[in-house]
Amino acid sequence: MGYASTVKMPFGPQHPALKEPEHFLFELDGDTVVGVTPRIGYVHRGIEKALELSTYGHGLYLAERICGICTVAHTCCYTQAIEELMGIEVPPRAKYIRTIMSELERLHSHSLWVGLVAHEAGFDTLFMYAWRDREAILSLFQEITGGRVLHAINTLGGVRRDISPELADKIRCTMEYFEGRVKDYRRIIRTEPTFLKRTRDVGVLKPSDAAKLDAVGPTLRGSGIKEDVRRDDPYIAYDEMPFNVISSDGCDVFARTEVRVEEMMESIGIIRYALDRMPAGVFRVRAPRNAPAGECVSRVEAPRGEDMHFARSDGTAKPERYKVRAPTLANIPALCRMLVGIHVADIPIILAGIDPCFSCMDRMVVVRGGRASGTLQSKRDV
Amino acid sequence: MSIAGEALKQLRRRPCTIRYPVEKAKVPNGFRGMPVWDMQKCILCVLCQNACPPGAIRLIGKGPDAEIEYLLDRCIFCEECAEVCPKRAIAMSHRFELAGFDRSKMAFRFRKDRQVQGQHDAPKTSDSTGKG
Missing domain, CATH: 1.10.645.10 (Cytochrome-c3 Hydrogenase, chain B)
Known part of the structure:
Protein backbone atom coordinates (compact mmCIF):
# COMPACT_ATOMS: atom_id res chain seq x y z
CA MET A 1 0.00 0.00 0.00
CA GLY A 2 1.04 3.57 -0.46
CA TYR A 3 2.67 3.07 -3.86
CA ALA A 4 1.41 5.15 -6.73
CA SER A 5 0.25 3.05 -9.63
CA THR A 6 2.12 5.21 -12.12
CA VAL A 7 5.62 6.65 -12.18
CA LYS A 8 6.52 10.04 -13.60
CA MET A 9 9.63 10.13 -15.75
CA PRO A 10 11.14 13.34 -17.10
CA PHE A 11 12.60 13.14 -20.60
CA GLY A 12 14.78 16.00 -21.68
CA PRO A 13 15.35 18.93 -21.79
CA GLN A 14 18.82 17.79 -22.86
CA HIS A 15 18.09 16.79 -26.47
CA PRO A 16 15.42 14.10 -26.17
CA ALA A 17 15.41 13.35 -29.88
CA LEU A 18 17.53 15.66 -31.94
CA LYS A 19 20.13 17.94 -30.47
CA GLU A 20 17.62 20.48 -29.25
CA PRO A 21 16.22 21.14 -25.80
CA GLU A 22 12.69 20.05 -25.05
CA HIS A 23 11.10 18.54 -22.02
CA PHE A 24 8.47 15.80 -21.89
CA LEU A 25 7.08 14.46 -18.64
CA PHE A 26 5.96 10.87 -19.14
CA GLU A 27 3.58 9.05 -16.89
CA LEU A 28 4.49 5.39 -16.91
CA ASP A 29 2.61 2.29 -15.89
CA GLY A 30 5.37 -0.29 -15.84
CA ASP A 31 7.01 0.06 -19.25
CA THR A 32 3.99 1.62 -20.93
CA VAL A 33 3.42 5.34 -21.35
CA VAL A 34 -0.03 6.35 -20.14
CA GLY A 35 0.30 10.13 -20.24
CA VAL A 36 2.62 12.81 -21.56
CA THR A 37 2.98 16.50 -20.78
CA PRO A 38 5.18 18.56 -23.09
CA ARG A 39 6.84 21.73 -21.91
CA ILE A 40 8.04 23.96 -24.69
CA GLY A 41 9.78 27.31 -24.70
CA TYR A 42 13.39 26.51 -23.83
CA VAL A 43 14.76 28.19 -26.92
CA HIS A 44 12.53 31.21 -27.14
CA ARG A 45 14.59 33.79 -28.97
CA GLY A 46 12.20 36.72 -29.32
CA ILE A 47 12.35 36.61 -33.09
CA LEU A 329 4.29 23.40 -33.22
CA ALA A 330 1.35 22.06 -35.22
CA ASN A 331 2.68 18.52 -34.83
CA ILE A 332 3.07 18.61 -31.03
CA PRO A 333 -0.55 17.61 -30.17
CA ALA A 334 -0.37 14.74 -32.65
CA LEU A 335 3.00 13.75 -31.19
CA CYS A 336 1.49 13.57 -27.70
CA ARG A 337 -1.23 11.27 -29.04
CA MET A 338 1.38 9.00 -30.67
CA LEU A 339 3.37 8.80 -27.46
CA VAL A 340 0.51 7.37 -25.40
CA GLY A 341 0.43 3.59 -25.13
CA ILE A 342 3.96 2.94 -26.35
CA HIS A 343 7.00 1.43 -24.67
CA VAL A 344 9.71 3.63 -23.18
CA ALA A 345 12.30 2.31 -25.63
CA ASP A 346 10.27 3.67 -28.57
CA ILE A 347 10.16 7.26 -27.29
CA PRO A 348 13.25 8.59 -29.14
CA ILE A 349 12.30 7.19 -32.52
CA ILE A 350 8.74 8.54 -32.26
CA LEU A 351 10.02 11.96 -31.21
CA ALA A 352 12.45 11.96 -34.12
CA GLY A 353 9.68 10.66 -36.37
CA ILE A 354 7.90 14.00 -36.64
CA ASP A 355 11.20 15.66 -37.62
CA PRO A 356 10.99 18.11 -34.73
CA CYS A 357 12.68 21.49 -34.82
CA PHE A 358 12.04 22.77 -31.34
CA SER A 359 13.87 26.04 -31.66
CA CYS A 360 11.76 27.02 -34.68
CA MET A 361 8.52 26.64 -32.83
CA ASP A 362 9.26 28.40 -29.53
CA ARG A 363 7.36 31.62 -29.86
CA MET A 364 6.61 32.52 -26.27
CA VAL A 365 7.60 31.96 -22.71
CA VAL A 366 5.03 32.54 -20.00
CA VAL A 367 6.48 34.02 -16.84
CA ARG A 368 4.47 33.31 -13.71
CA GLY A 369 5.66 34.39 -10.29
CA GLY A 370 9.15 35.09 -11.58
CA ARG A 371 9.58 31.61 -13.03
CA ALA A 372 9.59 31.04 -16.75
CA SER A 373 7.44 28.19 -17.95
CA GLY A 374 6.50 27.38 -21.49
CA THR A 375 2.96 26.45 -22.32
CA LEU A 376 1.47 24.56 -25.17
CA GLN A 377 -0.62 27.04 -27.11
CA SER A 378 -4.00 26.20 -28.43
CA LYS A 379 -4.61 26.35 -32.16
CA ARG A 380 -6.84 29.37 -31.63
CA ASP A 381 -4.07 31.35 -29.93
CA VAL A 382 -1.71 30.52 -32.72
CA MET B 1 23.14 -6.57 -49.01
CA SER B 2 23.11 -3.18 -50.66
CA ILE B 3 24.81 -1.71 -47.62
CA ALA B 4 27.66 -4.21 -47.96
CA GLY B 5 27.98 -3.35 -51.65
CA GLU B 6 28.13 0.35 -50.83
CA ALA B 7 30.77 -0.31 -48.18
CA LEU B 8 32.91 -2.25 -50.69
CA LYS B 9 32.53 0.55 -53.25
CA GLN B 10 33.59 3.08 -50.66
CA LEU B 11 36.75 1.09 -49.95
CA ARG B 12 38.06 1.99 -53.38
CA ARG B 13 37.23 5.69 -53.01
CA ARG B 14 38.93 8.46 -51.13
CA PRO B 15 37.57 9.18 -47.65
CA CYS B 16 34.62 11.60 -47.60
CA THR B 17 36.30 13.73 -44.96
CA ILE B 18 39.38 15.90 -45.35
CA ARG B 19 42.24 16.24 -42.89
CA TYR B 20 41.02 19.69 -42.02
CA PRO B 21 43.71 21.83 -40.42
CA VAL B 22 46.30 20.41 -42.82
CA GLU B 23 44.08 20.25 -45.86
CA LYS B 24 41.70 23.16 -46.46
CA ALA B 25 38.31 22.90 -48.10
CA LYS B 26 38.08 24.65 -51.46
CA VAL B 27 35.40 27.29 -51.67
CA PRO B 28 33.68 28.10 -54.96
CA ASN B 29 33.54 31.49 -56.65
CA GLY B 30 30.81 33.60 -55.18
CA PHE B 31 31.37 32.29 -51.67
CA ARG B 32 30.29 34.78 -49.03
CA GLY B 33 33.27 35.09 -46.71
CA MET B 34 34.51 38.11 -44.80
CA PRO B 35 33.85 41.38 -46.67
CA VAL B 36 36.82 43.62 -47.44
CA TRP B 37 36.80 47.26 -48.47
CA ASP B 38 38.82 48.69 -51.32
CA MET B 39 39.34 52.17 -49.92
CA GLN B 40 40.65 53.51 -53.25
CA LYS B 41 37.14 53.09 -54.60
CA CYS B 42 35.12 53.84 -51.46
CA ILE B 43 33.35 57.21 -51.42
CA LEU B 44 32.14 56.93 -47.78
CA CYS B 45 28.50 57.16 -48.83
CA VAL B 46 27.31 55.01 -45.85
CA LEU B 47 24.93 53.02 -48.02
CA CYS B 48 26.58 49.87 -46.66
CA GLN B 49 25.99 51.07 -43.11
CA ASN B 50 22.28 51.52 -43.82
CA ALA B 51 21.98 48.22 -45.65
CA CYS B 52 23.68 46.11 -42.99
CA PRO B 53 20.96 44.15 -41.12
CA PRO B 54 22.89 43.49 -37.87
CA GLY B 55 24.60 46.90 -37.83
CA ALA B 56 28.12 45.59 -38.28
CA ILE B 57 29.29 48.55 -40.37
CA ARG B 58 29.71 52.07 -39.02
CA LEU B 59 31.19 55.27 -40.35
CA ILE B 60 33.31 56.95 -37.71
CA GLY B 61 34.40 60.55 -38.01
CA LYS B 62 33.83 63.14 -40.70
CA GLY B 63 35.45 64.33 -43.89
CA PRO B 64 38.82 62.99 -44.97
CA ASP B 65 39.51 61.47 -41.55
CA ALA B 66 36.45 59.27 -41.68
CA GLU B 67 36.95 55.58 -41.15
CA ILE B 68 34.75 52.60 -41.80
CA GLU B 69 34.52 50.32 -38.82
CA TYR B 70 33.58 46.74 -39.58
CA LEU B 71 32.64 44.42 -36.71
CA LEU B 72 33.32 40.83 -37.64
CA ASP B 73 31.54 39.51 -34.57
CA ARG B 74 28.27 41.11 -35.65
CA CYS B 75 28.51 40.31 -39.36
CA ILE B 76 26.10 37.71 -40.78
CA PHE B 77 27.81 37.49 -44.20
CA CYS B 78 24.67 38.33 -46.15
CA GLU B 79 26.44 40.33 -48.88
CA GLU B 80 23.93 43.20 -48.67
CA CYS B 81 26.78 45.71 -48.30
CA ALA B 82 28.61 44.45 -51.38
CA GLU B 83 25.37 44.47 -53.35
CA VAL B 84 24.39 48.02 -52.40
CA CYS B 85 27.82 49.62 -52.93
CA PRO B 86 27.60 52.02 -55.91
CA LYS B 87 31.37 51.88 -56.52
CA ARG B 88 31.79 48.11 -56.07
CA ALA B 89 34.32 48.85 -53.33
CA ILE B 90 33.25 45.93 -51.13
CA ALA B 91 34.07 42.36 -52.04
CA MET B 92 33.24 39.19 -50.19
CA SER B 93 36.56 37.44 -49.69
CA HIS B 94 37.02 33.68 -49.49
CA ARG B 95 38.19 33.77 -45.89
CA PHE B 96 36.10 31.51 -43.70
CA GLU B 97 38.33 30.73 -40.73
CA LEU B 98 37.14 33.69 -38.72
CA ALA B 99 36.57 32.29 -35.25
CA GLY B 100 38.41 33.81 -32.34
CA PHE B 101 38.45 34.08 -28.58
CA ASP B 102 38.72 37.85 -28.31
CA ARG B 103 35.89 40.06 -29.52
CA SER B 104 38.06 43.16 -29.36
CA LYS B 105 40.22 41.69 -32.12
CA MET B 106 37.21 41.43 -34.38
CA ALA B 107 36.87 45.15 -35.11
CA PHE B 108 38.56 46.27 -38.31
CA ARG B 109 38.98 49.83 -39.49
CA PHE B 110 39.41 50.89 -43.08
CA ARG B 111 40.73 54.39 -43.79
CA LYS B 112 40.77 56.36 -46.96
CA ASP B 113 44.34 57.73 -47.07
CA ARG B 114 46.18 54.64 -45.98
CA GLN B 115 44.74 51.90 -48.09
CA VAL B 116 43.97 49.35 -45.39
CA GLN B 117 44.64 50.15 -41.81
CA GLY B 118 43.48 47.64 -39.31
CA GLN B 119 43.60 47.79 -35.55
CA HIS B 120 44.78 44.26 -35.85
CA ASP B 121 45.53 42.07 -38.80
CA ALA B 122 43.11 43.59 -41.26
CA PRO B 123 42.96 41.50 -44.41
CA LYS B 124 44.27 42.90 -47.65
CA THR B 125 41.90 43.20 -50.56
CA SER B 126 44.14 40.98 -52.66
CA ASP B 127 43.23 38.20 -50.28
CA SER B 128 39.84 37.97 -51.91
CA THR B 129 41.18 35.55 -54.48
CA GLY B 130 40.89 33.11 -51.66
CA LYS B 131 43.45 30.74 -50.33
CA GLY B 132 41.06 29.47 -47.69
Missing part, protein backbone atom coordinates in the same frame (compact mmCIF):
# COMPACT_ATOMS: atom_id res chain seq x y z
CA GLU A 48 8.85 38.02 -33.58
CA LYS A 49 9.64 41.08 -31.50
CA ALA A 50 12.94 41.50 -33.32
CA LEU A 51 11.07 41.31 -36.64
CA GLU A 52 8.76 44.09 -35.49
CA LEU A 53 11.79 46.26 -34.67
CA SER A 54 13.56 45.79 -38.00
CA THR A 55 12.72 47.09 -41.44
CA TYR A 56 11.24 44.74 -44.04
CA GLY A 57 14.57 44.34 -45.80
CA HIS A 58 16.49 43.55 -42.63
CA GLY A 59 13.74 41.35 -41.21
CA LEU A 60 14.29 38.94 -44.06
CA TYR A 61 17.56 37.85 -42.47
CA LEU A 62 15.84 37.24 -39.16
CA ALA A 63 13.17 35.17 -40.89
CA GLU A 64 15.97 33.20 -42.49
CA ARG A 65 17.35 32.40 -39.06
CA ILE A 66 14.11 31.03 -37.59
CA CYS A 67 15.23 27.60 -38.72
CA GLY A 68 18.64 26.53 -39.95
CA ILE A 69 17.26 23.76 -42.13
CA CYS A 70 14.08 25.36 -43.49
CA THR A 71 15.74 28.69 -44.34
CA VAL A 72 14.33 28.81 -47.88
CA ALA A 73 10.85 27.87 -46.67
CA HIS A 74 10.82 30.62 -44.05
CA THR A 75 12.21 33.26 -46.39
CA CYS A 76 9.74 32.19 -49.10
CA CYS A 77 6.94 32.59 -46.61
CA TYR A 78 8.27 35.95 -45.40
CA THR A 79 8.86 37.40 -48.86
CA GLN A 80 5.47 36.12 -50.03
CA ALA A 81 3.70 37.87 -47.16
CA ILE A 82 5.60 41.14 -47.51
CA GLU A 83 5.38 41.19 -51.32
CA GLU A 84 1.62 40.73 -51.01
CA LEU A 85 1.49 43.69 -48.60
CA MET A 86 3.69 45.83 -50.83
CA GLY A 87 1.76 44.79 -53.92
CA ILE A 88 4.72 43.70 -56.01
CA GLU A 89 4.73 40.85 -58.47
CA VAL A 90 7.80 38.61 -58.56
CA PRO A 91 9.25 37.90 -62.04
CA PRO A 92 8.59 34.34 -63.31
CA ARG A 93 12.27 33.45 -63.38
CA ALA A 94 12.60 34.31 -59.69
CA LYS A 95 9.61 32.09 -58.95
CA TYR A 96 11.30 29.18 -60.69
CA ILE A 97 14.57 29.76 -58.84
CA ARG A 98 12.68 29.88 -55.55
CA THR A 99 10.97 26.61 -56.44
CA ILE A 100 14.28 24.93 -57.27
CA MET A 101 15.79 26.18 -54.01
CA SER A 102 12.77 25.01 -52.00
CA GLU A 103 12.97 21.53 -53.49
CA LEU A 104 16.74 21.32 -53.00
CA GLU A 105 16.08 22.22 -49.39
CA ARG A 106 13.47 19.49 -49.12
CA LEU A 107 16.03 16.99 -50.45
CA HIS A 108 18.63 18.06 -47.93
CA SER A 109 16.18 18.16 -45.02
CA HIS A 110 14.68 14.76 -45.81
CA SER A 111 18.04 13.08 -46.29
CA LEU A 112 19.15 14.56 -42.98
CA TRP A 113 16.01 13.14 -41.40
CA VAL A 114 16.44 9.69 -42.98
CA GLY A 115 19.89 9.62 -41.43
CA LEU A 116 18.56 10.70 -38.05
CA VAL A 117 15.74 8.20 -37.92
CA ALA A 118 18.18 5.45 -38.95
CA HIS A 119 20.44 6.58 -36.12
CA GLU A 120 17.56 6.45 -33.63
CA ALA A 121 16.68 2.98 -34.92
CA GLY A 122 20.24 1.86 -34.22
CA PHE A 123 21.18 1.70 -37.89
CA ASP A 124 24.16 4.02 -37.95
CA THR A 125 25.49 2.82 -41.28
CA LEU A 126 22.56 4.35 -43.14
CA PHE A 127 22.97 7.48 -41.01
CA MET A 128 26.56 7.88 -42.22
CA TYR A 129 25.70 7.25 -45.86
CA ALA A 130 22.67 9.54 -45.84
CA TRP A 131 24.71 12.37 -44.36
CA ARG A 132 27.55 11.76 -46.80
CA ASP A 133 25.13 12.11 -49.71
CA ARG A 134 23.52 15.19 -48.22
CA GLU A 135 26.91 16.85 -48.58
CA ALA A 136 26.39 16.92 -52.36
CA ILE A 137 23.32 19.14 -51.90
CA LEU A 138 25.13 21.41 -49.43
CA SER A 139 27.99 21.89 -51.91
CA LEU A 140 25.41 22.73 -54.53
CA PHE A 141 23.91 25.35 -52.23
CA GLN A 142 27.36 26.82 -51.75
CA GLU A 143 27.83 27.15 -55.49
CA ILE A 144 24.39 28.61 -56.14
CA THR A 145 24.15 31.02 -53.23
CA GLY A 146 27.57 31.33 -51.61
CA GLY A 147 26.51 29.78 -48.31
CA ARG A 148 26.04 26.18 -47.27
CA VAL A 149 23.32 26.68 -44.67
CA LEU A 150 22.12 30.27 -44.74
CA HIS A 151 21.57 30.93 -48.42
CA ALA A 152 20.43 34.59 -48.42
CA ILE A 153 19.04 34.05 -51.92
CA ASN A 154 15.44 35.18 -51.52
CA THR A 155 14.88 38.88 -51.35
CA LEU A 156 11.88 41.15 -51.51
CA GLY A 157 11.02 41.32 -55.20
CA GLY A 158 12.79 38.20 -56.40
CA VAL A 159 16.04 36.38 -55.84
CA ARG A 160 19.55 37.73 -55.43
CA ARG A 161 21.45 35.36 -57.66
CA ASP A 162 20.62 33.79 -60.98
CA ILE A 163 21.12 30.14 -61.93
CA SER A 164 23.43 30.16 -64.97
CA PRO A 165 23.24 27.36 -67.60
CA GLU A 166 26.52 25.89 -66.29
CA LEU A 167 25.13 25.84 -62.77
CA ALA A 168 21.94 24.25 -64.07
CA ASP A 169 24.04 21.46 -65.63
CA LYS A 170 25.78 20.96 -62.33
CA ILE A 171 22.42 20.72 -60.54
CA ARG A 172 21.26 18.14 -63.12
CA CYS A 173 24.45 16.14 -62.55
CA THR A 174 23.95 16.16 -58.77
CA MET A 175 20.31 15.14 -59.24
CA GLU A 176 21.49 12.18 -61.34
CA TYR A 177 23.74 11.06 -58.48
CA PHE A 178 21.17 11.77 -55.83
CA GLU A 179 18.40 9.89 -57.61
CA GLY A 180 20.49 6.73 -57.48
CA ARG A 181 21.12 7.27 -53.81
CA VAL A 182 17.44 7.87 -52.98
CA LYS A 183 16.56 4.64 -54.81
CA ASP A 184 19.14 2.93 -52.63
CA TYR A 185 17.59 4.38 -49.45
CA ARG A 186 14.20 3.23 -50.62
CA ARG A 187 15.45 -0.30 -51.17
CA ILE A 188 17.32 -0.35 -47.84
CA ILE A 189 14.45 0.89 -45.70
CA ARG A 190 12.01 -1.53 -47.33
CA THR A 191 14.21 -4.60 -46.99
CA GLU A 192 16.39 -4.10 -43.93
CA PRO A 193 14.79 -6.27 -41.18
CA THR A 194 16.31 -4.28 -38.28
CA PHE A 195 14.88 -1.06 -39.58
CA LEU A 196 11.48 -2.58 -40.33
CA LYS A 197 11.19 -4.15 -36.89
CA ARG A 198 12.14 -0.88 -35.24
CA THR A 199 9.70 1.32 -37.17
CA ARG A 200 6.68 -0.81 -38.18
CA ASP A 201 3.63 -0.27 -35.95
CA VAL A 202 5.60 2.17 -33.81
CA GLY A 203 4.07 5.57 -33.07
CA VAL A 204 0.70 4.89 -34.65
CA LEU A 205 -1.35 7.98 -35.48
CA LYS A 206 -4.81 7.13 -36.80
CA PRO A 207 -6.01 9.23 -39.78
CA SER A 208 -8.95 10.54 -37.73
CA ASP A 209 -6.57 11.67 -34.96
CA ALA A 210 -4.16 13.21 -37.43
CA ALA A 211 -6.95 15.28 -38.97
CA LYS A 212 -8.47 16.21 -35.63
CA LEU A 213 -5.16 17.24 -34.05
CA ASP A 214 -4.10 19.22 -37.13
CA ALA A 215 -0.91 17.38 -37.88
CA VAL A 216 0.99 18.79 -40.84
CA GLY A 217 3.49 17.66 -43.43
CA PRO A 218 4.84 14.12 -43.67
CA THR A 219 3.33 13.30 -40.25
CA LEU A 220 -0.13 13.91 -41.69
CA ARG A 221 0.62 12.31 -45.05
CA GLY A 222 2.09 9.27 -43.27
CA SER A 223 -1.40 8.79 -41.84
CA GLY A 224 -2.93 8.53 -45.28
CA ILE A 225 -4.26 12.08 -45.67
CA LYS A 226 -3.16 13.75 -48.89
CA GLU A 227 -2.71 17.35 -47.88
CA ASP A 228 0.06 19.50 -49.20
CA VAL A 229 0.14 23.29 -49.44
CA ARG A 230 2.05 22.98 -52.71
CA ARG A 231 -1.01 21.38 -54.31
CA ASP A 232 -3.85 22.79 -52.20
CA ASP A 233 -2.76 26.43 -52.25
CA PRO A 234 -0.01 26.65 -54.88
CA TYR A 235 2.59 29.33 -54.25
CA ILE A 236 5.67 30.44 -56.23
CA ALA A 237 5.75 28.23 -59.34
CA TYR A 238 4.12 25.08 -57.94
CA ASP A 239 0.96 25.56 -59.99
CA GLU A 240 3.04 24.79 -63.10
CA MET A 241 4.92 21.81 -61.65
CA PRO A 242 3.75 18.25 -62.18
CA PHE A 243 4.14 16.21 -59.01
CA ASN A 244 2.29 13.70 -56.89
CA VAL A 245 1.33 14.28 -53.29
CA ILE A 246 2.74 11.25 -51.52
CA SER A 247 0.87 9.57 -48.72
CA SER A 248 1.07 6.25 -46.98
CA ASP A 249 -1.52 4.28 -45.06
CA GLY A 250 0.87 2.76 -42.54
CA CYS A 251 0.24 5.51 -39.92
CA ASP A 252 3.54 4.57 -38.20
CA VAL A 253 7.15 5.76 -38.25
CA PHE A 254 7.85 3.50 -41.22
CA ALA A 255 5.08 5.18 -43.21
CA ARG A 256 6.53 8.59 -42.40
CA THR A 257 9.94 7.40 -43.61
CA GLU A 258 8.41 6.06 -46.79
CA VAL A 259 6.57 9.33 -47.44
CA ARG A 260 9.75 11.32 -47.04
CA VAL A 261 11.82 9.06 -49.28
CA GLU A 262 9.14 9.11 -52.01
CA GLU A 263 8.90 12.89 -51.65
CA MET A 264 12.60 13.11 -52.37
CA MET A 265 11.98 11.36 -55.70
CA GLU A 266 9.21 13.85 -56.47
CA SER A 267 11.48 16.75 -55.54
CA ILE A 268 14.12 15.53 -57.99
CA GLY A 269 11.41 15.45 -60.67
CA ILE A 270 10.28 19.00 -59.84
CA ILE A 271 13.87 20.33 -59.94
CA ARG A 272 14.47 18.75 -63.37
CA TYR A 273 11.20 20.10 -64.73
CA ALA A 274 11.87 23.59 -63.39
CA LEU A 275 15.43 23.65 -64.76
CA ASP A 276 14.25 22.63 -68.23
CA ARG A 277 11.45 25.17 -68.39
CA MET A 278 13.00 28.12 -66.59
CA PRO A 279 11.68 31.32 -68.22
CA ALA A 280 14.24 33.90 -69.32
CA GLY A 281 14.19 37.48 -68.12
CA VAL A 282 14.88 39.46 -65.02
CA PHE A 283 15.01 37.73 -61.67
CA ARG A 284 14.55 40.69 -59.40
CA VAL A 285 12.39 43.79 -59.22
CA ARG A 286 12.84 46.73 -56.93
CA ALA A 287 10.86 46.57 -53.71
CA PRO A 288 9.58 49.74 -52.04
CA ARG A 289 10.74 50.63 -48.55
CA ASN A 290 7.32 50.93 -46.98
CA ALA A 291 4.30 48.70 -47.18
CA PRO A 292 0.78 50.15 -47.16
CA ALA A 293 -1.40 49.29 -44.17
CA GLY A 294 -2.85 45.81 -44.35
CA GLU A 295 -2.73 42.24 -43.15
CA CYS A 296 -1.51 39.10 -44.81
CA VAL A 297 -1.25 35.38 -44.06
CA SER A 298 1.20 33.39 -46.08
CA ARG A 299 1.54 29.60 -46.20
CA VAL A 300 4.40 27.49 -47.46
CA GLU A 301 5.02 23.74 -47.42
CA ALA A 302 8.32 23.52 -45.56
CA PRO A 303 10.07 20.11 -45.52
CA ARG A 304 8.55 19.48 -42.09
CA GLY A 305 5.04 20.59 -42.97
CA GLU A 306 2.95 23.68 -43.36
CA ASP A 307 4.68 26.87 -42.30
CA MET A 308 2.53 29.92 -41.70
CA HIS A 309 3.49 33.58 -41.37
CA PHE A 310 1.21 36.47 -40.54
CA ALA A 311 2.15 40.10 -41.10
CA ARG A 312 0.32 43.30 -40.30
CA SER A 313 1.67 46.59 -41.57
CA ASP A 314 0.72 50.11 -40.59
CA GLY A 315 2.18 51.94 -43.56
CA THR A 316 5.69 52.33 -42.17
CA ALA A 317 8.93 50.56 -43.03
CA LYS A 318 8.50 48.04 -40.22
CA PRO A 319 5.75 45.47 -39.61
CA GLU A 320 3.37 46.30 -36.79
CA ARG A 321 2.95 42.65 -35.91
CA TYR A 322 4.64 39.55 -37.23
CA LYS A 323 3.67 36.03 -36.30
CA VAL A 324 5.32 32.76 -37.24
CA ARG A 325 3.79 29.30 -36.82
CA ALA A 326 6.50 26.75 -37.54
CA PRO A 327 5.41 23.22 -38.58
CA THR A 328 6.70 21.48 -35.45
